Amino acid sequence: LCMLHGIEPGIYWHMGKIVECGANCAEPKGKVILATIRRDSFDLEPMNPRERCTPASVAAHTLYEKTRPDLLTGPGGVLDLREATYEQLTERAVRVRGSRFIPADDYTVKLEGAGVVGMRTIFIGGIRDPILVEQIDTFLEGIKQQAHETYPELRSGEATLNFHVYGKNGVMGSFEPQTQAVPHEIGLLGEVTAANQELANAICSSVRIDVLHTPYPGQVATAGNFAIPLNPPENPIGPVCKFTVYHVMKIDSAESLFPVEIVEVGA
Structure with a gap:
């Protein structure tokens, strides 16, 4: 019109x-x-x-x-x-x-498509110990190394483990400009993706236990460094999807894929 x-x-x-x-x-x-x-x-x-x-x-x-x-x-x-x-x-x-x-x-259109790449399990909790909060990056890197040593699926890429540290850089990740800020507490979301739900559950449970009990430099308490609000602590959340088609396609004209038909109605 x-x-x-x-x-x-x-x-x-x-x-x-x-x-x-x-x-x-x-x-x-x-x-x-x-x-x-x-x-x-x-x-x-x-x-x-x-x-x-x-x-x-x-x-x-x-x-x-x-x-x-x-x-x-x-x-x-x-x-x-x-x-x-x-x-x-x-x-x-x-x-x-x-x-x-x-x-x-050139006239182009964007093509999008998604497919299931695995199953996901998560855990969530909070950390308030200032000794651990200050060194959370190195601590979580150590947790990842332990998990990779335990599960060959992580080493091969068949499974993945990611942490989202809310209160530090959970929203923007590596793009977060305030890199020196030390929060008084953080929320930690652990995310495991694997070929099947059972494996995702197993890896997630192991990692959650490591977060709870792995020692760190300067530690005073022997346990209870990770506050978990949910029970059961690991939560399987089902299929994980990602873009399998994300492509710009050149076409001769818009009408070649999206034809316009005009119909006159009435007396």
């Missing part, structure tokens, strides 16, 4: 990127959004009178799951938001201008 009425491609692409998530671009986030589109701009206003759009809330939506918030690659080209502007039109509405669509030389 936008193409039929001569709307700039960058305008309707940008609008579509936002309104597909409803009123997530509002403050507070809501469900239903009204978009009014023009040839070179579009307006956004939430339907709930307790919500409002602001330039910041609308612009922030492009940060959602994007490698770059200013250049968004899609089928047939790139949505360029480097010159986009966000104007507070009314107390609750925002007008967006300046979005451009840059056609690509």
Whole structure:
């Protein structure tokens, strides 16, 4: 419809990127959004009178799951938001201008597919001993080495063991910028993936016991260094999936895979 009425491609692409998530671009986030589109701009206003759009809330939506918030690659080209502007039109509405669509030389579409790669078991607990918290990285590396010595499946790659240290870098991992901060406590999630649930359970149980009882430099207590909130302490959570197809495919035209059929109805 936008193409039929001569709307700039960058305008309707940008609008579509936002309104597909409803009123997530509002403050507070809501469900239903009204978009009014023009040839070179579009307006956004939430339907709930307790919500409002602001330039910041609308612009922030492009940060959602994007490698770059200013250049968004899609089928047939790139949505360029480097010159986009966000104007507070009314107390609750925002007008967006300046979005451009840059056609690509080749039309491409992304293909995605997933498959089961194993079974997973986890354990979770907390560590508050400051002596252990301060050396948690070297401690967990030692736990991994012990597990690899015990289970040949870990050495061969048939099984995997991962730790997520919440309170330190559990969210961002190696990208965490605050590398010197020492928390007063941490939450530890241990994750084991193996070819079958029984093996995942066995490795996970062994690793959890090692976390609980392995000594470390400066240790004062002999046990009880790992607080486990759940019983049973190991929890099998079933199949693990990963992308088995994640590919950009070049095609001759959009219609070759996604044909458009127009049917006129009525008298």
